Amino acid sequence: METQEIIAVPAVHVQDRAASKRRRSAGGDPTPHMADAPFLSLREIEKSYDGINLVVKRLCLDVRRGEFLTLLGPSGSGKTTLLMILAGFEQPTHGVIELAGRDLTRTPPFKRDIGMVFQNYALFPHMTVAENIAFPLIARRTPKIEIAARVARALGMIKLEGLGGRRPAQLSGGQQQRVALARALVYEPAIVLMDEPLGALDKQLREHMQVEIKNLHHELGLTVIYVTHDQDEALAMSDRVAVFSGGIVEQVDIPKRIYEEPQTRFVAGFVGENNLLTGMVVSAASAATPCRVRVGASEVLAMAAAPLDEGQAVTLVLRPERIVLAPYPGQVPQTHQATITDVSYFGDRVRLRCCLFGRDDFSVKIANLAALSGLAAGQQVALGWLPQDCRALSV
């Protein structure tokens, strides 16, 4: 029943059982931090629009107080639908939402005490900035004097003092974004939902706003659920990232582990660039121990992400930047001879396409050093890597 629950504890204790294939094996784990009960808890949430196709499939997710959790996934992966269910604009066809022990599943949006920041900001065009920020307070019948004080404080928080009388249309995109933030925070909601809030901004402004949102998160101790399809944003901002695909959570983890220890083939392929090789286990191995995997005609040393049986089909995951070009003796346990098929120049680094293990799209990223200036297609090179940089995932 509760097997796919993600336990909301700091990085060390994060469980890796989002992948549906691995639910059973991860079952029965004790939850060591029972005292640290989840703040927001989603249990077996399902959503279908047509009664046949599930947009969100039996999803379980716990968020702890003060956490910055990002829902990352390609479009159509169900992350925005989940956000709409959290906000109350969509009803789950199955499952329960609990916020601080209170069942929210059938609560209408206006009683949820959740703040939401929309991608297009959704600032009310006929109201001034101050009126926009005051709106949630007026809706809550806050006394007038208090409204004035809190709006002033909110304007100070987003550094837009003196612009309270402007209309949203008179502000820049970044300023509008900050007003939308202030409006969603001014009534101190239990949770703030953000639906690709920086999607409409240009790159520079987006990075600036990432820092501002992070700072607000720290200063105010906000609990934030953040939706994005931008993996850099997800990795840079989050305490934890939940990777979505096809309506399920593939993995929930701290950003470092999402990147370095992907648990499923999808996460490995979606977050950052990876070489994905298909192979077969030659020697059985327990989790976090090296094992030998046959790939094509070669045998490769890899690190088992989970216990593996002999003869099991696995996917090898290998970051292009962790591959060593022409390693000196003893640097890596194994080297492989490859032929360069293509060299792409990126300024600070160079990417090689190599022919290896019978594939010609094996990617290698190396720092652009003067010594490498002679690299060209057709050249033979020796490639190697440390076993811990090559992870073996069960299919």
Add this chain to the structure above:
Amino acid sequence: MTATAASVDRPSVMGRLRPVSARRPALHPSSLRSWLLLAPLLIFLSLGFLIPLLRMVQLSVYDPTLRDLLPATAPAITSWSGEGLPGDPVYRALAQDLKAATEAQTIGIVATRLNTEISGIRSVVMRTARRLDGLATAAPRDWFTAQDPQWADIGTWRAIARLTQAITPSHYLAALDLTYDENGALAQREPNRRIHRALFLRTLAISAVVTLLCILLGYPVACVLTTVRPALRSYLFLLVLLPFWTSLLVRTTAWIVLLQSQGVINDALVGLGLITNDGRMSLIYNMTGTIVTMTHILLPFFILPLYSVMASIPPSYMQAALSLGARPAFAFRRVYLPCTLPGVAAGGLLVFILAIGYYVTPALVGGQSGQMISNVIAFHMQSSLNWGLASALGVLLFALIGVFFMLYSRLAGLATSDWISGS
């Protein structure tokens, strides 16, 4: 290298070949072409619309009838100060004109035209003209005043002085139920001849009621149109546009079938026992009929502009309002409604403007109490043949519509301005 050379070279070659036209690009011929393409429409509009319009404005202020039929009196009376009776030369000129008019058989027209301003003068003019042979040339004024006391009335002469002017405000005064009193000052017409102002007010009132009904009926429909799924929306649009595609006569006949005292609605109410057979309601051939049928045909003109405004409001506005803690009614009142107001105003004014000028529908189903100003204009055009008055009424109506149209274009501009669509 070659590319640079070519790009440098080309202008100089062109310059040498066509020194002037090359520097001024093809603007002239293309604008000529667009004028030519527009020409048929412009010619059609000026022949069919602009020229009649100008002619109507002219008719409303320009009436040369008496100036032309009384060619001697007209210049003679200009020297009269307006105080005391005019001198003998004026009387002599009038005698000469009346004589000429009698011979030209236009005396009837003169008498009738004078009678519009001076009641009872018609018979006096005819009688005086018949007796002109007995006029003693020495003292025409005494002779005239002896014929009838009206010739000794300053009011009569003031009216003649006004009527012999080709440019006259008299039609406008009539259209506004005003007239000159015997002292030449503006005054109200007799109460039983004051009809136009009341009619203008009734026209405005009917238009306002129709607009209000359109807003009440159309707003929810436009709302539904923006929220339903696309397949259903196209069917609903079909229903909204149905009045446009129905012939006016079919539509009107249908309403007659429904609303008349032996019609479907009355029969149903009698059948249900809600009203007695003697208590059948008169729903048509009165103001009710005009309002019902006009609302029916004008409803799409309200729904369509409002729909386009509503469709441009992102659904996230309402979602944002709800997530911020506003109850649905509060969110609607404070967020959705204000955002749709430009559409309501634009659609409402469009309906109002169209309603003010409505003619056919009131003529067919309006009976007596449902007539509007356009029907009176048509009456003066077709039956009473008082084109001057019809033109004056028409110009006033036109000005009224113009004022509301200016309001409309400002509001329509507001409705499409960028703040509706967000950033």
